[in-house]
Amino acid sequence: MLGFFTAVAVVPVAWGFLYALAYSLGLVGLLSHGFTLEHWQRVLDAGELWRSVGYSLAIAAATVTLTVIFALAIALTFRRHARRGPLSYALHFPLALPPIVAALFVFQMLSGAGLVSRIAFRLGWISEIREFPALIYDRAGIGIILTHLALATPFFALLFAQLYENEKLADYTALSQTLGAGRWACLRRVVLPILLRRATANLTLFFIGVFGSFEIPLLLGPQAPQMISVLTQQKFALFDLSQKPAAYLIAVLYTALVLGLLFTVFRKRELAHVA
Amino acid sequence: MWPKLARRIFAAALSAACVFPLGYLLVLSWARDWSFPHILPPRLDASVWSRVWDGGSGIGASLATTAGIAATVALLATFSGFLTSRVIARHPHRSRFVFLAHVPFAMSPVILGTCLLYLFIRLGLAGHIGGVVAGQFIFSYGYSVILFLGFWNERIHALEELVFTLGGSRRQMFARVLLPIAKPMLLVGFFQTFLLSWFDYGLTIMLGSGRVVTLTMKVYAYIAAADFYLAAACATLLILPPLAMLLLNRRLLLARI
Amino acid sequence: MNTFLRVENLAKAFRGESVLRGVSFGLESHRTLSVLGRSGCGKTTLLKSLAGLLEIDGGEISLQGHRLNGLRPQHRNVVYLCQEPLLFPHLDVWENVVFGLRLRGVAETELRTRAEELIQSLELAAHTRKMPAQLSGGQRQRAAFGRALIVQPALLLLDEPFSNLDPEIRAAMQQLFKRVARQFAITSIFVTHDLKESLLMGDRFAHLAEGRLHVYETREEFIADPLTGVGREIEFWNSIRSEAMYAGV
DSSP states (O other): OHHHHIIIIIHHHHHHHHHHHHHHTTSSSTTOOSSOSHHHHHHHHHSHHHHHHHHHHHHHHHHHHHHHHHHHHHHHHHTHHHHSSHHHHHHHGGGGOOHHHHHHHHHHHHSTTSHHHHHHHHTTSOSSGGGSOOOSSOTTOHHHHHHHHHHHHHHHHHHHHHHHHHTTHHHHHHHHHHTTOOHHHHIIIIIHHHHHHHTHHHHHHHHHHHHTOOHHHHHHOOSSSOOHHHHHHHHHHSSOGGGHHHHHHHHHHHHHHHHHHHHHHHHHSOSOOOO | OOOHHHHHHHHHHHHHHHHHHHHHHHHHHHEESOOTTOSSOSEEOSHHHHHHHSGGGOHHHHHHHHHHHHHHHHHHHHHHHHHHHHHHHTOTTHHHHHHHHHHHHHSOHHHHHHHHHHHHHHTTOTTSHHHHHHHHHHHHHHHHHHHHHTTOOHHHHHHHHHHHHTTOOHHHHIIIIIHHHHHHHHHHHHHHHHHHHHTOOHHHHHHHTTOSOOHHHHHHHHHHTTOHHHHHHHHHHHHHHHHHHHHHOGGGTTTOO | OOOSEEEEEEEEEETTEEEEEEEEEEEOTTOEEEEEOOTTSSHHHHHHHHHTSSOOSEEEEEETTEEOTTOOGGGTTEEEEOSSOOOOTTSOHHHHHTHHHHHTTOOHHHHHHHHHHHHHHTTOGGGTTSOGGGSOHHHHHHHHHHHHHTTOOSEEEEESTTTTSOHHHHHHHHHHHHHHHHHTTOOEEEEESOHHHHHHHOSEEEEEETTEEEEESSHHHHHHOTTTTHHHHHHHHHHHHHHHHHHHO
């Protein structure tokens, strides 16, 4: 079984990574001339890659932070009701949304001619489409962040609610209160650390997921900077084959980043926790 | 923390917000001429849906394709993951393998597809369903291994040993004890890996080279063509099956990573 | 005296640390060997080695004249029972008990006869259709016995089976086991850290400490050995009684 696992899950990915590395170094590929660092130099100097990485990291960080805040707020406010009852059913709906549909929905809501704009028009806040602020295709990535938020918050709310029960946090809170802790102190010193610790694996994978997100920035993101998956795919799919080494290079960097992040988090605790 | 009434209102608003996207997309698929500044659609008719079901749009075919691919990937990934996680869970170098299992799953599908493309071209897998299935399998296999790791605890190990001392063979142990006990978890795994494939876009475009047309690709195509009514209809088709499954069996949810 | 079970120089080490050293003993058929030992002394390792669930580093095991070394657990006809009854959660009591017979493809009529007799002895007749979750600790342990006995193992290994039970249930289970062991002529090794229990359950006695097994010829020898601690127990209760007498005065 391990042989199968290695052959199917490990080898192809490793092979692909090495091939991409080789391509970016000019060792293989349709237009390759042999080992060269020119592609690396060009891409690393151009700034486009760094802007993309920075943009992706920023969006991921903002998304994860906001998701945690909202999900915690929901889980702690509703606790048991978030796990049973009508709210719990409702929270399951966004989980059935694929990213591309979520992007479509957000587009329909937030575009210049979207529903929110139309409501603003009716309320007299704007008098024509152009006056509506750019919430998509914008450099702040508001649309992208909101879409990811909408998708992830219900999941994490349900997760935190379940963890709260599993980890008997109600008991711990009661205990802390008898030891003299006020409500906020309980939250800060007991509830949050325990919940975040147990959810680390999920949050890490979520961060990586938003960092490498594709469909949502594809539909809602600005022309520049592009998020990293979009940048890779655009370069790859161009008719201009000379961009292919750049595409592979970005893929290599992305993979190295993800591996590094996984490894760091792994070192601290085993990621084999499932909620 | 909050007064009860405020909480009730908040809960109601939150629930409405959760359900709204589906409702909106459904309405959009039935709407006609719904443009700025109309807040409600001026007309409703079924013309979009009749286009969905007639052969010309290819939506029916892509629905079947998507379902077929997802079912295949889910079946393969669930059983492979179940059996593999058993070996990994008890291995002395367990953490190494768990880390490796995370890699394909953590990677962005598009970038994973980019890395795998040349290999798949060489293996003759690119540009058709086999390639998409293989790529999605690699992705879901890692997830499945991680999911099932939690099953192989001390108690299960003790049960296995018990069956052996009672005279059972390995086949009997799997068939009569392990699989029945694991059934709920296997269902969860099947559902989750099915969803991973059902929702996938990145691996499909990279490894299918545009020739494998799944529902997600249809949605994107109609958005690109600015045909939002048809896009909404396809989106509804994408959402409804998972939603039904989720609501029918809510425990299917929380084993997700 | 026939030697039904013969163990010679059994040795087992984990990561360089020796857990069992030169363990040797013999056991006649239809007898129970009581092994007394503290937690962590290697009792479980000993039993699992005999059952074939652990590979040994040295020594010879033979049962009914057949060499067991290298044989897989399913071929040894040795059943290992641990503290937790470990009933199969997806099967009711009846199916749990007859599990071993189903593995062997035994015909339904014979299966029924054998199971009914056993279930009667174990006082489980009223519970056959219940699921394990609906049973008490004592009932579960009885069902686990039934499941083990029905396959008529040559050797039954019990690893502190009653330590999780309340004292009253425990006493009842001890009596039940002795009765059933006699009734079905079982050969068994009963391992425990409880002094009283080891005295009650055994026909032969042994003490396991630091990986070495000391077998006693007679019960009196077992009681007399200071290592077993029987003497200290008796002194303790005697001193309690003296204090009570003084206080009464």
